[in-house]
Amino acid sequence: MKFGKELASQMVQEWQEAYVDYKHLKKLLKNISKSRQRNAFPTLYRSFSGLTGRDSRMMRSEDEVISVNQVQPERSENDGLHQTIFFKSPEDGGEASDSRFFEILDEEFDKVLRFYKEKVKEVTLRAEELSKQMDTLIALRIQVYEPLTERNGNHHEVKSSNPETEEDLTMNVVQETGTSSHRDHVKINIEPNGLLAALKRVIKSTKKSDLAFSIEDLRRAEEKLRRAFVEYYRQLGLLKRYRSLNMSAFSKIMKKYDKITSRSASDSYLQMIDKSYLGSSDEVNKLFGRVETTFVKHFSNGNRRKGVKLLKPRNKMERHRTTFLLGVLTGCSVALVVGIIVAIHARRLIQHDGGEQYMNNIFPLYSLFGFIFLHMFMYGVNTYLWRRFRVNYPFIFGYRSGTELGFREIFLLASALSVLTLVAVLSNLDMEMDPRTQRFQTLTELVPAGLVMVLLVITFCPFNIIYRSSRFFLIQCTWHCIFAPIYKVTFSHIFLADQLTSQVQAFRSLQFYICYYGWGDFKRRSNRCLESKVYEILYIVVAIIPFWSRVLQCLRRLFEEKDLKQxxxxxKYLSTVVALVIRTIYDFRRGMFWKIMAASSSGVTTVFNTYWDIVMDWGLLQKKARNPWLRDELLISNRAVYFVAIVVNILLRLVWMQLVLDFNEAPFLHRRTMIALVACLEILRRGIWNFFRLENEHFNNVEKYRAFKLSPLPFYQEDEKFV
Incomplete structure (x- = not known):
């Protein structure tokens, strides 16, 4: 692999503007090469003439190709700017392209040097914070375990995660934190586990004494600080890789220059780099060693192998088993789809007398799994595209290193769901009742409910199977979405809540499950759900829950961030709630008044949502952007893709107006089929939205050089804000 591609593949994408512009420097070298080829004949002539009359001063001048000087600007806190003086050769008359090359090279080096110094300063300050936190944790360990030791009367009965003896701990605390009065002003910053504790935290501050800490508090503080150390270690790794790649880039580009010009300029320039802060600084390596030593000592009981393993990020390995199972299940899904189509046509089930009964009772049950499958499929496509275009989606969503699902795993889960659903559909295709009992087979009628139970059991399974970390992450985010104003809102919560707004029909299908199996006569395949006033009210409430969750999330961010855009x-979401309520009332009541109200409210919210999608969430339609009417930075080089996405988003936003204006009366489509089709188009629109939404978030991180998140620390001073 050429170094240019290696650099592009290994660089931290959020820092890409801070790396040496290797591609541009190579372009300058090509210009130098072309310039020398044009001047090849005059150069040969001058070289020949030089043999007869060139003095010794010219020889010395040719040996000194460049001279790198450090120019210290006035009142500057950064390193002095570097300026390379290029000595013109009498053989070629001194090409301007060479001078331009070294001018750009100096600018690139100064840019890299400033960025590296800034980041080293940041990690040094973070190291001081972690050191204070570690001191406080040791003091807390003593505070928690000393009373237990006194009660037990035996030091050996106290089991601490720290291998040091109690005397050693006390010595460290005295040396590092000073007197015990320092600890009295330290408070613990641990987020509550449950909803009840969170409510208490929001309503009033805890009245617990500063000195009243339990073992559970200690363990939670240890876990939070452990995660902070792991994240900090990763931060050091990124900075170390940044330095190494840039050093290699400067070395490669100078050697290419020597090769093209047949001069020896690289030695002088690389010596300057080696003597600079970029080449000589050893702070990052020293911090690496200190972090490993501290982590091994305090978080892995002195087991260095275990400690280093916990510190280093886990790289996901592609498993052939996943690919094999994906192929098998995909093949099974295709075969089942063909089998269902053949069964429907061979037995003429569409024209069967029980067709209407099937569409009103069984079809809504299975449409739930179709919505889930399509959403998973679109998310798998998004994951593939994000990885293809090097969008750091695990960092944006906040996954723990190595726990995020790749597109193969997502497609595997989606194909497994499709196989289970299609097998279940085959079991319910028989429209004929038992002539003796006038009842359907109870077992087959319970298959959809059984399939829902299987999904719920897998989702909440506590055992470490079927991607437990991802399941629990989804459950946690969903919980935070439901109780949005209580928990702090992060991007993963916002993103998930937006996904749920596109699954209104899925929520209504779940409601239908409860009504059909709870109050309906599923043995006779009949229900009276729509005749219940309670069902109608819940039909509205269930649909607006995800939108209301987004309203609360925006309000919390408005009060916290003081951002009027929130x-x-x-x-915007409140207008969607109003439109959804009116449209649902129109579905139940009909009438010209409700039709006009539904059409007008839906039209307003459609325009509002469409504008927000394209301008705010995607960051497009910027008049003065480098890419007209798009934005400055684009992942996809073909700009037509963005304009197509804009048009498609507008059209799919308008699709739901079909149900309001009754344009859906197609004789070949059942109304429930039309509703399901519109729901699928909304999921498709959301899948397209997902890619460009994360692309915009990615470039926001790139603009601010955010390549990692600082984990919250467990302790803070009484007179300070939360760390």
Whole structure:
């Protein structure tokens, strides 16, 4: 692999603007090469003439190709700027392209040097914070375990995660934190586990004494600080890789220059780099050693192998088993689809008298799994594209290193769901009742409910199977979405809540499950759900839950961040809630008044949502952007893709107006089929939205050089804000 591609593949994408512009420097070298080829004949002539009359001063001048000087600007806190003086050769008259090359090279080096110094300063300050936190944790260990030791009367009965003896701990605390009065002003910053504790935290501050800490508090503080050390170790790794790649880039580009010009300029320039802060600084390596030593000592009981393994990020390995199972299940799904189509046509089930009964009772049950499958499939496609275009989606979503699902795993889960669903559909294709009992087979009628139970059991399974970390991450995010104003809102919560707004029909299908199996006569394949006023009210409430969750999320961010855009965003979702309620009432009541109200409210919210999708969430339609009417930075080089996505988003936003304006009366489509089709188109629109939404978030991180998140620390000073 050429170094240019290696650099592009290994660089931290959020720092890409801070790396040496290797591609541009190579372009300058090509210009130098072309310039020398044009001047090849005059150069040969001058070389021949030089043999007869060139003095010794010219020879010395040719040996000194460049001279790198450090120019210290006035009142500057950065390193002095570097300026390379290029000595013109009498053989070629001194090409301007060479001078331009070294001018750009100096600018690139100064850029890299400043960025590296800034990041080293940041990690040094973070090291001081972690050191203070570690001191406080040791003091807390003593505070928690000393009373237990006194009660037990035996030091050996106290089991601490720290291998040091109690005397050693005390010595460290005295040396590092000073007197015990320092600990009295330290408070613990641990987020509550349950909803009840969170409510207490929001309503009033805890009245627990500063000195009243339990073993559970200690363990949670240890876990939070352990994660902070792991994240910090990763931060050091990124900075170390940044330095190494840039050093290699400067070395490669100078050697290419020597090869093209047949001069020896690389030695002088690389010596300057080696003597600079970039080449000589050893702070990052020293911090690496200190972090490993501290982590091994305090978090892995002195087991260095275990400690280093916990510190280093886990790289996901592609398993052939996943690919094999994906192929098998995909083949089974295709075969089952063909089998269902053949069964429907061979037995003429569409024209069967029980067709209407099937569509009103069984079809809504299985459509739930179709919505889930399509959403999983679109997310798998998004994951593939994000990885293809090097969008750091695990960092953006906040996954723990190595726990995120790749597109193969997502497609595997989706194909497994499709196989289970299609097998279940085959079991319910028989429209004929038992002539003796006038009842359907109870077992086959319970298959959809059984399939829902299987999905719920797998989702909440506590055992470490079927991607437990991803399942629990989904459950946690869903919980935070439901109780949005209580928990702090992060991007993963926002993103998930937006996904749920596109699954309104899935929530209504779940409601139908409860009504059909709870109050309906599923043995006779009949229900009276729509005749219940309670069902109608719940039909509205269930649909607006995800939108209301987004309203609360926006309001919390409005109060926390003082961002007026969040207030407008909450109004957008509130308008959607109003439109959804009116449209649902129109479905039940009909009438010209409700039709006009539904059409007008739906039209307003459609325009509002479409504008927000394209301009705010995607960051497009910027008049003065480098890419007209798009934005400055684009992942996809073909700009037509973005304009197509804009048009498709607008059209799919308008699709739901079909149900309001009754344009869906197609004789070949059942109304429930039309509703399911519109729901699928909304999921498709959401899948397209997902890619460009994360692309915009990715470039926001790139603009601010955010390549990692600082894990919250467990302790803070009484007179300070949370760390």
């Amino acid at each position: 207030g407008l965003n909450s109004l």
